[in-house]
Amino acid sequence: MTSSTGTRIGYVRVSTGKQDEQLQHDALDGAKVLxxxxxxxxxxSGSKTSRPGLDAMLADxxxxxxxxxxxxxxxxxxxAHVASLLADLTERGVFIESISDGLNSSTLTGRAMLQMLAIFAEMERSFIQERxxxxxxxxxxxxxVGGRPRKGDTALSRKAQTLRDGGHPVPEIAKTLEVSAATIYRITKAPIQGQ
Structure with a gap:
């Protein structure tokens, strides 16, 4: 992979403000992107990994x-997301040029910077995992402990058990207490027959 010979494709993401969009388009004009x-x-938001424009560009x-x-x-x-995306594009033979960062993956220096970015991304993943x-x-x-708190021996479970012991059907109890039938089955015991 030594030089780009294909089409120059621009990507613009705007979270807020028309000024930012115009700035990006002006920069792409200067970089000869039609x-x-x-x-x-x-x-x-940039934190969203799936974006319609980005997804369409990556497909094209x-x-x-x-x-x-x-x-x-x-x-x-x-x-980590940027590094992963850049690695995928590099593997596909697609180059990346970042105007203000001075990065161009068609150059030796640009590829070295991408490798450094990948190293920092791996460090970031490790730090997140450690934390x-x-x-x-x-x-x-x-x-x-993690997970959703269990409904144990609470007022709800005592009331549900009383209703169940009184012969009320589980769906009716669930509706009355505004919980699912599965919750009623989980927090109560079946009434003893003959009581």
């Missing part, structure tokens, strides 16, 4: 094409 070769997402690009963005953060906010494990351990040490 208006007909641009994909835009309006009002969509071909080997040798160059995706041009004003800044890499237009593709995604997370370093998650530490947080779960701290919660466990404090007696907290």
């Amino acid at each position: 208006k007909r070769n641009r994909y835009t997402d309006h009002g969509i 690009v071909e080997p040798g094409d160059t995706i041009v963005v004003y800044k890499l953060d237009r593709i995604g906010r997370s370093t 998650t494990v530490a947080g779960l351990a701290a919660a466990k040490a404090q007696g907290r």
